[in-house]
Amino acid sequence: MHKDIQRRDVFYVSDGTAITCETLGHVVLGQFAFDVNEKTFPFVETEDKVCELIKHIQHAYERDGVKPLVFFSMVVPGIRERLLEAPAFFYDVLESVVQRVAEDTLMKPKPKLQRSRSVGKDSDTYFDRISAIEYTLAHDDGVSLKGLEHADIILLGVSRSGKTPTSLYMAMQFGLRVVNYPFIAEDMKMLRLLPEFEFHRHKLFGLTIDPERLTQIRENRLSGSEYASTEQCEQEVNTIESLFRREAISYINTTALSVEEITTRVLEKTGLKRRLF
Incomplete structure (x- = not known):
């Protein structure tokens, strides 16, 4: 046996x-x-x-x-x-x-x-993908909000809701230039979009997550912190979903989805063209 x-x-x-x-x-x-x-x-x-x-x-x-x-x-x-x-x-x-x-x-x-993966005659599309990855890394986690006019999509959500892995997957697999921005405490208090986003509303897309799952993820990162507390996670998720609804921003719940599934659903809802390599 x-x-x-x-x-x-x-x-x-x-x-x-x-x-x-x-x-x-x-x-x-x-x-x-x-x-x-x-x-x-x-x-x-x-x-x-x-x-x-x-x-x-x-x-x-x-x-x-x-x-x-x-x-x-x-x-x-x-x-x-x-x-x-x-x-x-x-x-x-x-x-x-x-x-x-x-x-x-x-x-x-x-x-x-x-x-399937050679540069050769497809060198232009290959370097387009490299450029998309570099752009996405430079605009990860709200590091920079410059050059938003070049973004294909701007992902919004609370911290640890899946924005970074989704952004990188979209850049690497489809050559999309992705900005992702985590809403922090000050944003929550004001409950409004940043002025930079007002000019690019058509590019905004939200990611949310169940508070229980968010608590688990944050506990693994900063155990025992207020950041990871059930109350804080519930408050942030409720606030961000209210903002999405008020501003008519499409969003999906990422709790039970893989990065591949999140990306597929985002592309389906936004109508973004897949750039295959």
Whole structure:
């Protein structure tokens, strides 16, 4: 009998960044109840790298007596064949889709190493994304309110409601320039928008969160502080939601949402165009 059948080792492997493998793997494995021990191996392009990877897979198999799950994407035939010799269950994240597209278009695919993330001819869009990330970092947590005319969206909310991770995800994945601003005690007392935001109302979007969850998050950061108290969290959430309603600012509750889900809902509600890379 396997000693730990409720836990599986999962490897995400690619001769590129492995982001596609991770994304698909997370979606698929989210449908199953077992725990996963995840490891990512990007840029497996050489014989030495695939041999080192196989050692890790072999070790996991010998340790638990259970074949690991490997989500992979490989375009170099020799490296791919070598990988498939390892004791694991393999899932090619592109094979079935590529084959279907080839059949439907009557065209043969021309595999190219790291095609999905290369700069090359798409250097303009690549550097646009870098610029978006730099802009978003410079406007994180209310650090700067200059250049708001260049923002695609301005996220508002209380401290620790998910603004920063959402902002960075939107910048990194979609090339959006995001400003995020945390409402502090002085803002709460006045219960009004800053003058800087009045000229960019169409870009404003709010994030809120259940007070109980906010208390838990803040307790992990500053345990026992007034900042993390139940009363303070309830007061801040109630105040900010009142402001959103009064100023007709669209907002969503982030309590049970992942960063990916928050971003998707924000884009859906605002109609912002996704800039894919």
